[in-house]
Amino acid sequence: MELAHFWGILFISLHAMVPITLAAIGETIEESAGLFNIGLEGILLLGALAGALGAQASGSAIIGLMTGITIGAAVGLIFGVISTTLRGSQLISGVGINLFALGFVALMLTVMGAPGFHSVARDVQVPLIHLGVGSLSPLVIVTVILAVAVWWLLRRTQLGIWIRAVGENPAAADVAGLRVNALRLGAAIAAGAFAGLAGAYLSVDWFGAVTKEITAGRGFIALAIVVFSGLNPLLALLGGFIFGFFDGLATWVATYPGVKDIIPWQFVAMAPYIVTLAVVAGVIGRVKFPKALGVPYMRE
Amino acid sequence: MLPSSWRRRFNPIAESLLAGLIGLIIGGFIMLAFGYNPISAYRSLFFGSFGSTYSWAESLANATPLILTALTFAIAMRGGLFNIGAEGQLYVGALAAVAVSLMHLPSPFNLVVSLLAAMVAGMIWSLPVALLKLGRGVHEVISTIMFNWIAHFFAFYLIANVLTDPKRGERTISIVESARLTRILPMATLNSGILISLITVAVILFFLWRTSAGFEVRAAGYNQEASHYAGISLRKQVLRVFLIGGAIAGLAGAVQVMGRPPYYAVMSGLPQLVNLGFDGIGVAMIGRNHPIGIVFAAIFFGGLMTGGRIMQFDPGVPFELVRVIEGVIIIALAVPELRRLISRFRRKRKHEN
Numbered sequence: 001m002e003l004a005h006f007w008g009i010l011f012i013s014l015h016a017m018v019p020i021t022l023a024a025i026g027e028t029i030e031e032s033a034g035l036f037n038i039g040l041e042g043i044l045l046l047g048a049l050a051g052a053l054g055a056q057a058s059g060s061a062i063i064g065l066m067t068g069i070t071i072g073a074a075v076g077l078i079f080g081v082i083s084t085t086l087r088g089s090q091l092i093s094g095v096g097i098n099l100f101a102l103g104f105v106a107l108m109l110t111v112m113g114a115p116g117f118h119s120v121a122r123d124v125q126v127p128l129i130h131l132g133v134g135s136l137s138p139l140v141i142v143t144v145i146l147a148v149a150v151w152w153l154l155r156r157t158q159l160g161i162w163i164r165a166v167g168e169n170p171a172a173a174d175v176a177g178l179r180v181n182a183l184r185l186g187a188a189i190a191a192g193a194f195a196g197l198a199g200a201y202l203s204v205d206w207f208g209a210v211t212k213e214i215t216a217g218r219g220f221i222a223l224a225i226v227v228f229s230g231l232n233p234l235l236a237l238l239g240g241f242i243f244g245f246f247d248g249l250a251t252w253v254a255t256y257p258g259v260k261d262i263i264p265w266q267f268v269a270m271a272p273y274i275v276t277l278a279v280v281a282g283v284i285g286r287v288k289f290p291k292a293l294g295v296p297y298m299r300e
Numbered sequence: 301m302l303p304s305s306w307r308r309r310f311n312p313i314a315e316s317l318l319a320g321l322i323g324l325i326i327g328g329f330i331m332l333a334f335g336y337n338p339i340s341a342y343r344s345l346f347f348g349s350f351g352s353t354y355s356w357a358e359s360l361a362n363a364t365p366l367i368l369t370a371l372t373f374a375i376a377m378r379g380g381l382f383n384i385g386a387e388g389q390l391y392v393g394a395l396a397a398v399a400v401s402l403m404h405l406p407s408p409f410n411l412v413v414s415l416l417a418a419m420v421a422g423m424i425w426s427l428p429v430a431l432l433k434l435g436r437g438v439h440e441v442i443s444t445i446m447f448n449w450i451a452h453f454f455a456f457y458l459i460a461n462v463l464t465d466p467k468r469g470e471r472t473i474s475i476v477e478s479a480r481l482t483r484i485l486p487m488a489t490l491n492s493g494i495l496i497s498l499i500t501v502a503v504i505l506f507f508l509w510r511t512s513a514g515f516e517v518r519a520a521g522y523n524q525e526a527s528h529y530a531g532i533s534l535r536k537q538v539l540r541v542f543l544i545g546g547a548i549a550g551l552a553g554a555v556q557v558m559g560r561p562p563y564y565a566v567m568s569g570l571p572q573l574v575n576l577g578f579d580g581i582g583v584a585m586i587g588r589n590h591p592i593g594i595v596f597a598a599i600f601f602g603g604l605m606t607g608g609r610i611m612q613f614d615p616g617v618p619f620e621l622v623r624v625i626e627g628v629i630i631i632a633l634a635v636p637e638l639r640r641l642i643s644r645f646r647r648k649r650k651h652e653n
Contacts, residue, residue, distance in 0.1 A: 038441060078631075086635050091382060093634035095581055100627025102575075106620035111334055220445040227442060266457035273446040281436040
């Protein structure tokens with residue numbers, strides 16, 4: 001294999017790593033606090049739409065990303081309120097968020113006059129950093145920094161201990177004077193913000209367009225990566241890269257003459273999902289999750 | 301005063317109706333925000349879905365596969381499992397039905413074998429989910445979603461390379477005429493698939509409440525630990541739920557491809573199959589995971605789909621709004637405050653009486 005191919009695959013892998021990892025590390029905060037948001041996929045989708053609209057309205061990619069973060073945080077807030085103060089079902093509200101997002105994004109795309117597809121003008125996309133061997137999105141670096149920062153937050157700060165305490169044993173945390181629902185709500189908003197950024201990255205940076213299928217299960221893959229990581233953001237980064245590599249490999253194989261004649265593209269496209277399954281099945285036994293994950297807290 | 305068994309049934313129905321109302325109201329506000337007239341849109345939606353014999357027939361035709369995918373979800377939910385794999389299982393079910401057509405079996409057999417093949421294909425697609433859960437502890441939400449995507453690309457491959465109609469590259473060969481489900485009305489797409497769905501409802505109803513295996517499923521759903529100590533094998537229970545669910549979801553794919561005119565073939569891009577599995581989850585939730593509730597919820601969803609198409613033409617509101625409404629209804633259902641609202645309302649009524 002020529003060196004150019006190596007760089008090509010590496011760069012696609014890094015770009016494919018970003019959305020999954022961002023969503024996964026946000027969800028890591030949330031699951032550490034005891035909430036399980038299956039609606040991640042929907043938040044990604046809404047973030048992608050919001051990011052594109054924000055970038056176009058303002059003419060700035062940064063504002064586009066911020067719009068994605070804001071909308072993601074808002075949906076995270078709704079999910080958080082339902083899961084904490086209203087003591088609702090996290091699985092049902094998550095499914096509702098996914099359905100709503102699917103409908104709403106498709107609706108907006110139709111209203112904007114381009115059913116199913118809306119491209120983002122190149123001059124409001126995130127500018128790439130040009131290296132000698134290829135171009136890299138600055139969001140790749142941001143993702144690595146955020147993964148380290150969240151690891152530090154959860155494992156090395158007082159706030160991190162509090163977050164993990166309300167996930168592990170909310171009743172004890174409550175007795176110790178922690179505000180269980182406030183901490184969980186904050187974690188839900190943070191997870192929404194991360195997923196919103198991941199979505200905005202898809203539209204304003206990586207693909208430069210919004211479609212109904214833009215997320216392609218990445219929210220669910222992020223959930224799988226969280227399982228793989230055992231709530232360690234650094235391992236989530238690694239998991240995101242593994243997925244990104246196979247995603248990148250699939251894109252590369254699908255376009256590389258000679259290879260695509262031997263292996264049909266559909267089988268290559270399955271690879272990331274099969275690998276995710278294999279990886280999750282391979283590590284699962286040793287992973288320990290918070291005891292109160294998914295259980296609403298009610299003061300006795 | 302109503303007897304308590306009636307009250308127990310009334311509350312979930314009232315909750316679903318209230319959630320439905322909230323969904324329609326918020327949907328109305330969204331229409332206003334986009335500059336549509338919600339009243340004329342809802343009028344068109346209602347008459348489009350239930351205003352005539354034809355629209356009733358179309359709504360029932362849309363409900364047919366949804367009843368089945370909702371049952372897949374509901375039976376798992378009754379057993380305490382979250383199976384969102386109907387989507388992929390129905391793809392392989394539909395393609396298995398088409399594949400049997402290639403065997404050119406004699407007349408009544410090809411229809412029966414097609415249905416059975418779809419059920420088996422759904423079970424095969426569902427089995428690894430159960431095995432991964434039992435053997436490796438992989439949560440079914442993750443594995444079913446991954447299998448849905450694998451099924452998606454596998455279906456694309458089969459449509460483009462294996463089951464392709466030699467004359468029409470964009471779809472599979474059509475199911476032979478003798479293996480098609482008969483149409484009930486000459487104009488509408490409603491077909492005898494609705495009977496298959498209703499029979500399945502009756503079977504699941506009987507299974508869950510009249511057999512010991514069904515009792516074990518429900519017991520595990522109420523309290524997994526207690527049912528384990530009562531001697532119910534978790535292994536058997538997980539396998540049972542996923543295999544039955546897979547068979548029903550496969551059947552959903554089969555009735556859709558064997559029953560819906562005009563092509564009786566799976567189109568490339570799976571337009572007539574995509575999202576039926578996910579919509580089934582919504583149907584099951586609104587039907588409170590009860591087979592009878594599911595029938596009504598599926599007719600409601602089927603009606604939204606039929607009327608949504610009409611609404612698209614008349615006041616010009618995009619069809620996608622229907623799914624927005626569905627999402628809001630589900631989110632509303634997740635909120636237990638609704639339940640308290642209803643009981644407060646009932647208490648007030650009692651005082652007034």
